[in-house]
Amino acid sequence: MENVILFMVLYLFSTLFFVLVGMFILRQSIVNKIDLRIKTYVPESLNERESLEEKNKKFKTPTLITSIGALIKGLPMNTKLKKKIEEAGLPIKLEDFYVVRIGSAVIFFLISILLKYHIIISIIFFVIGFWLPILYVNHKRNRRLARCVNQLAETLGIMANSLRAGFSFMQAMQLIGKEMPDPIGTEFERTVQDIAYGVPIEKAFENMVTRLPDKNLEMVLSALLIQRKSGGNLAELLETMQETVLGRVRIKDEIKTLTAEGRISGIIITLIPVALGVYLYFVNRDYFGILLEEPLGLLILGLSVFFLIVGWFVIRKIVRIEV
Incomplete structure (x- = not known):
């Protein structure tokens, strides 16, 4: 009976924890997008005009998640992990993700203690719980990159047909952003917005490859930049790159089958x-x-x-x- 009560308490605690984290992530997703856009286009000097006193008032009563995340924010592996989260397309801050990892590890550890496992087994459970969110991020990232490869050939075909129909290059990119699903559609739409806000096209394409690190996409964007400098038939170039991408995808699938x-x-x-x-x-x-x-x-x-x-x-x- 005692074990049943402990299990129910642990179950309610874990459920409440994940519900609160989920609500916090949903609330922060919109805020994160706004902050990212402001940091991209507003100079840092304008953001730093806010006085230290006003900042202290603004963050006088931080939430538990923000407080714990701030303690872990300075870890050296943050840059790589933050890049992975961005590539996975997850609307969550790095410090919030660390809190999720710690919460998952604690829950797994408590479950092992409740089941009266050996302390070494409990430590293994703790490590598994701590690394499960990382595995989820890697899974989401790999799936997103795989979708990018599958969508890229279709994207090039649509852009080539649009150019032949009289669209400009930017109009063709806007069409891709509206018609194609994530990740290609989302990234093209974001790149069009970057260019509209005054970001040079070379920098906008570089940012796209940073957010979506696919070699095929990098090859296509490099060819487009070269074409802008040298000139030529852009629609024909897009069709040629479409055939190249399709060939690379076919070879990759054959290798995957053989291995x-x-x-x-x-x-x-x-x-x-x-x-x-x-x-x-x-x-x-x-x-x-x-x-x-x-x-x-x-x-x-x-x-x-x-x-x-x-x-x-x-x-x-x-x-x-x-x-």
Whole structure:
């Protein structure tokens, strides 16, 4: 009965936490877009005119999420993580994302404590909970980049047909921004807005590649910039690049098919020891518990995990072929 009550309390706590975080993220998504636009086009000197006293009044009672995030804001790995969040298209600030990671880790740790697992298992649960949001961001980023590759060929075809129909280049880009879904449509629309606000087209294209780091897109934008300087038939150039992108996508799909066996083998080989260890821990804890209680057992487990990770990365390196 006591375990049931603890489980219910933990469940209510975790549900309330994620509901509050979700409401905060939804509220901040619009604010983040406005802040990003202001920082892009308003000089820093204008933003710094606000006196320190006014800033202190404005942030006199910060929220819990802002307070915790401010403590973690200066970590050195922030630049890379912030770039990943932007590439994934998630409307969340970096400090808020750290709070989500900490909350997820604490919930996983409390669940393991509630289930009366060994302290080492609880620590593993804590680490898993801390890294799950990162895996989600990587998943969203990879899916967004994959959609970009699939949409790019169609985008080039639409732009070529629009130019042949009498549209200007900027009108063709506006058409892509209105008609195409995320991410191509969103990024083209944002780039058109940047150019309309006075950003040079070279800088606007560079910002697009930064937000959407795809080699095919980078190749297309570089060709467009060269064409603007050298001249030529832009519609014909777009059709040629469309054929090139389609060829690269076809080759990439063929390579993915040929390396599927190696990737699946790597996943199976990596998961078998983990699954066997989990099975033994739950089925026969006395048999498996020696590895967690004896120093030699901990050393064996540590070396096993290390070589398992090394093997996983080696297999991924072998089957990953850049096109």
